[in-house]
Amino acid sequence: MTPQSETGTLLSGLRTVADGPLSAATNMPPAMYHSEAVLALEQERVFGRDWVSPGLAAEIPEVGDYLVWSIAGQPVFCVRDGDGRVRTFSNVCRHRMMTLVVGDGNSRRITCPYHSWTYDLGGQLVGANHMERTDGFDRADVCLPEIRTELWEGWIYCTLDDEAPSVADLLAPIEGIVALYGVADYVPIHRVDEVWNGNWKFLAENFMEGYHLPVTHRVTLGAWMPMDSVVFPDERHGAFTYQMFEKDENAVYGRAHSDNDRLEGAWRSTTFMPTVFPAHMYILAPDHLWYLSLRPRGTGQVELRFGIALAPEVHASLVEPEAWIAEMVDFFTAVCEEDRMVVEGIHAGSRSSLATPGPLSWLEHELHHFMGYLADRLTPAD
Ligand code: FES
Ligand SMILES: [Fe+2]
Structure with a gap:
């Protein structure tokens, strides 16, 4: 078979499983994770067209605050402009293409570290x-390319595709739920960027299923989530999936603070876990949230951004904030380490010639949604 027909066969198999019932579904075959051709399609049709999130708008609250990101390999930075708007620009100088900013920072001007274009x-x-002898040069003609950016419920979303539907339209079916929590007021306390040795989809799928929680996370949060309370969307949506569940009274984190007057009844102990396709996923609890935003680095590695934020009344109530926050960050860092073990383990296992896709549990419902999303994007229209 030619490489094109191998990819075609792979994608038509994906379409078939995605269109069938969950009860008959198996997970995706190893080639979906290891094929360079699939990765190239993902960069073009998934990351190059859909919305991705570099993080929370509250992470760049002041004029001149910026953070870096990349979209389908394009380096960008998000910045709070003089009017207080969050905007995103290409992070490549218009002179000789130097990277402009690195990491996080604050500045009223973005000055290139190479020849100081500002x-x-x-x-x-x-x-x-020293550009006065250059024919026809007028700095008024030079501007960094701007990347389409929208804020939605406290999150920054960017896309390279000017034709993509707005985030507000795509996420309208979950807006009523996310809005209950008041994410825009959550206070960021932690953010790190890491690289794990696994395909990005293994980490995305790991996030989407609670089946592993009592096992992989046995010593951290595995016992707090009664599996029979898990709820999934009634139908497959094109732009997102989610699960939600209640945490019991043993949960150290995940229940509303007594000063929380936004959430009522069962919502005070409910966690909402959306995945905004392709790669923005968060655990939204009444007292905190943590999020992952993923980017592929080749087929065998994933760059992940991991952030934590606290509900405002939780943050305001902290008596010894530094110690409390350090303990919480340590806890969720340990949870992430548990996930890294399995994501890297699946990636290694899937390289085996004996590796074959197995059947899914009802708790892996979102993996089936994810397959449908990938089939929609990657299968060329006839
Ligand atoms: S590359 Fe930026 S000023 Fe020369
Ligand atoms: Fe996990």
Whole structure:
């Protein structure tokens, strides 16, 4: 078989499983995770067209605050401009293509570290020394390319596709739930970027299923989640999936603070876990949230951003904030380490010539939604 027909066979198999019932579904075959051709399609049709999230708008609250990200391999940075808007620009200098900013920071001007071309917070070139002898050069003509950006319930979303439907339209079916929690007021306390040795989809799928919680997370949060309370969407949606569940009274984290007057009844102990396709996923609890945002690094590694934020009344009530936050960050870092073990383990296992996809549990419902999403994006329209 030619490489094209191998990929075609793979994708038509994906379409078939995705269109069948969950009860008959198996997980995706190893080639979906190891094929360079699939990765190239994902970069073009998934990461190059859909919305991705670099994090919370509250992570860049002040004018001039910025953070870096990349979309389908394009380096970008998000910045709070002089009007208080979050905007996203190409992170590549218009002179000789140097990377402009690295990491997080705050500045009223973005100055290239190579020859000091300087841009304002709207991406406009406002300074360029020694260019007076260059024919036709006018700095007013030079601006960083701007990337389409929308804020939704406290999150920053960006896309390279000017034709993509708005985030508000795509996520309208879950807006009523997410809005209950008031994410825009959550206080960011932690964010790290890491690289794990596994295909990005293994980590995405791991996030989407609670089946592993009592086992992989036995010593951390595995016991707090009664599996029979898990709820999934009634139908498959094109842009997202989710699960939600209640945490019992043993949960150290995940229940509303007594000063929380936004959530009522069962919502005070309910955790909502959306995945916004392709790669933004978060655990939204009444007292905290933590999120992952993923980017593929080749077929065999995933770059992940992991952030934590606290509900405002929780943050306000902390008596010894540093110690309390350090303990919480340690706890969720341990949870992430547990996940890294299994994600890297699945990736290694899936390289075996004896590896074959197995049947799914009803608790892996979201994996079936994810297959449908991938089939929608990757299968070329006839
Ligand atoms: S590459 Fe940026 S100023 Fe020269
Ligand atoms: Fe996990």
